[in-house]
Amino acid sequence: MLTGMQLIGQEKSIGHDDLVIYGENPATGEKLLPGYSGATIDQVRHACKLASDAFDAFRAQPEEKRAIFLEVCAEEIMLIGDQLIERAMAETGLPKARIEGERGRTCGQLKLFANVIRHGIHLDARIDPAQPERMPLPRSDLRMKNIPLGPVAVFGASNFPLAFSVAGGDTASALAAGCPVIVKAHSAHPGTSELVGQAIQRAVKRCNLPEGVFSLIYGSGRTIGTELVQNPAISAVGFTGSRSGGEALMKLAFNRETPIPVYAEMSASNPVFLMPNALQNRSASIAKGFVGSLNMGAGQFCTNPGLVIACKGDALNDFITTAELAMNETVAQTMLTSGIHAAYVEGINALKIHDSVVEIASGKPNLDKNLCQPKLFSTTAKSFLEDLSLQNEVFGASSLIVICDDLSEYKKVALALEGQLTITIQLDKEDVSEVSTLMPILEKKAGRILCNGFPTGVEVCHAMVHGGPYPSTSDSRTTSVGSSAINRFLRPVCYQDFPEELLHSSLQSSNPDSVPQLVDGKLNG
């Protein structure tokens, strides 16, 4: 049952802020009850205090017990049943299959992290045994393992109400690491947030964990978010959203008395490079795949293909013709919020009136509320290089084809790119040698490089990198999806000459849990 209250530890508490947040059905404009009064500063502080108090007991749990907790979270989310699907559909305008798929992904993600911590690779356990006879000086016994950073503040995304929200990748990886989590609910899906928050609250109780392991608060990013990031109990921040939002959090975190890391996934235009032979051989199928990727979820993906780089010529003309036909057939989809829709319209209008940009295709016109009419534009590489603001993300189903005179312009465009979450290359066998000279540039620009696919669709697995150089994220050394995401919330501690009884089991020579250990530089895992 939805209560409209903050979930602070095991309590439900009425917010007392003047701001009251309502979910809204973006397709109809209908206001969805209940209203969520924002948390007060005192409520935020209380959540932080509980998280801080819970930290040592939570991190002291055996990995197995924390793994079970993650699985119970997944189970409790499934137990919500259709109410979750219906509320999420109402709050986001996303279709049922998409929400159901996202629920599966969210639960799969929790289970993945359960297995990661069971395996123990995240501990990075290392043992350099003592060498008492070493000359000129003996070596001490040195053992190292990762420990969690401390309580984490999570700011969920609007575009994945489940998988990047209350129980999303940031929360799952922070909990897996042993960090208590305080989520600030995204104001676009407060009810969905509460349902999932209640599920985690129940999981905390079922697993007999200290209540401060999880809290969910509502309110404005500017007041509640600021208080949260500045609270001394908070040790790291996870964020998925706009560049301006991410940069504001980075500044707050940097200017604390004790600066803390911010993992902000911000913006990307996810360029797609069409190599000449691939374009020649497969222009129609690439065009169809591209339009499909562009319009998926009304283009509301962090990895939406917002730029296409291609050589002028007949093959590109064929590509454009096919894309245009496919675009014309696309049905407009409801965008997540009226704010996102307004920003999309502003973004495409700016392209429309740009001197060097031509509108080349459009989806079916439809004036219903908050619908995204897909758009395809083109410009020349020269114009692009003269006005690099053309690479700025337009959040939604809009893409810009950058037309090059020759392959040397591909390189110039590649060099001019900002940091990206993904870069895609469409290539055929005959393109390989050219691509091999492009790869060193692309590697420096993106966290993930795709061959002959499209960037939408982010697999939750061990090898995934959903990250990339600034400004796609705040920290190119990390990923927010996949098992490596846990590393964001860990730091190493070295124990010198300790008796085994004071060491964590992962550092004991008998290795009772059989975790991977790097002993004298060699892996025994």
Next chain:
Amino acid sequence: MLTGMQLIGQEKSIGHDDLVIYGENPATGEKLLPGYSGATIDQVRHACKLASDAFDAFRAQPEEKRAIFLEVCAEEIMLIGDQLIERAMAETGLPKARIEGERGRTCGQLKLFANVIRHGIHLDARIDPAQPERMPLPRSDLRMKNIPLGPVAVFGASNFPLAFSVAGGDTASALAAGCPVIVKAHSAHPGTSELVGQAIQRAVKRCNLPEGVFSLIYGSGRTIGTELVQNPAISAVGFTGSRSGGEALMKLAFNRETPIPVYAEMSASNPVFLMPNALQNRSASIAKGFVGSLNMGAGQFCTNPGLVIACKGDALNDFITTAELAMNETVAQTMLTSGIHAAYVEGINALKIHDSVVEIASGKPNLDKNLCQPKLFSTTAKSFLEDLSLQNEVFGASSLIVICDDLSEYKKVALALEGQLTITIQLDKEDVSEVSTLMPILEKKAGRILCNGFPTGVEVCHAMVHGGPYPSTSDSRTTSVGSSAINRFLRPVCYQDFPEELLHSSLQSSNPDSVPQLVDGKLNG
């Protein structure tokens, strides 16, 4: 031969800045020739350009070739012979055995990183093979490995003219990662820096690497250092020095158009907790070990034990009596620079006149130039908790005993500590249960925790953490010593559905170099 010139790529270039830096013998005040004119802004930019140009070719080298380069650097440093030892002694006032030991450590460190990259664990290679039959959606083939960040700026320390300087841990780990390095020489040992810089310059040539892999520049941190950190070619910064210096670099790096990570190792007072039973059973031997650690290298170690926490009583009185006798016997040693000596004198004078602090022991008085007269002070836990500035580092052989009424005050002091590089516990069997309740606090405060040792002496190995929570370092997730230091200069890239011919050997299924690979979540290394 010393030239007094910048080493930019393979060139020697005369600096043209007004600032001319001379080495100085701190024992005699003698000015040591030649003078080093600071680099001009153009010279800094040129070094950055060369580093940027060299990056792709350098990182494309097989790990084996980069390993050999690191070994050749070590070989060339040894080939400098006694000239290096003599110059370093003259510039630092450090004794011969210490400098020779440090040279061994420096070369050992280069060789350690050679072996690390041969082994390949730093690549964190991961393969999640395609699952074309998976329902509802097939899985792509996803492979991940680490790549280097880009050119790194290194600011060496004054207190380790070899091991934390031009070819020190930051340089060795950055080069191992595949990052070109630009070192700003520490002005306290310009000649030592040039000799080592020439050795690396020769190693670059012998290994046929692009010249921009290494440059060495001289000048003021405020002008040259600022230009270096702000240059767009620079991707990360390594620094060892003062808190104010580190924080200045952090601010510069954060305010760039593209923020970059700063790994600053800044300050620590390295508390030593004396548990009651250990103190009772071994007060004299602990006191002697402590005084030895305190005075080592005139106290000029990042891990010098500047705080002692102990319970009042007879055992502590015995400890103090033995420490006092040992202090009285200590011979004053020359400090590294007159600036460091002046700061030390200021630091101990502030303690002397502090209302709540008592001076309890002193080394032999000696008024010769820049000598460090060791000092031991005491205060009560109550006074310490009332004035936490008492935990500020005094760089040199000064330590403060914090006298507690009981064990509950140990916890209060522990909780009040700032982030530390190390925390030491002297404990006997009967102390174990008490220590186990203290450990969770200490783990949150330090990068390395020692049992029954003293914090000076930082082993270069796989399990070492020379790092710690803010303000001991700028980034608690990292270490600047030991093989994990390489992780600071790497970031992950994911390759989706790429043909093997476009993949790095470490990601090929045949695994020709037998590096550790995480295949579907299981280590095969």
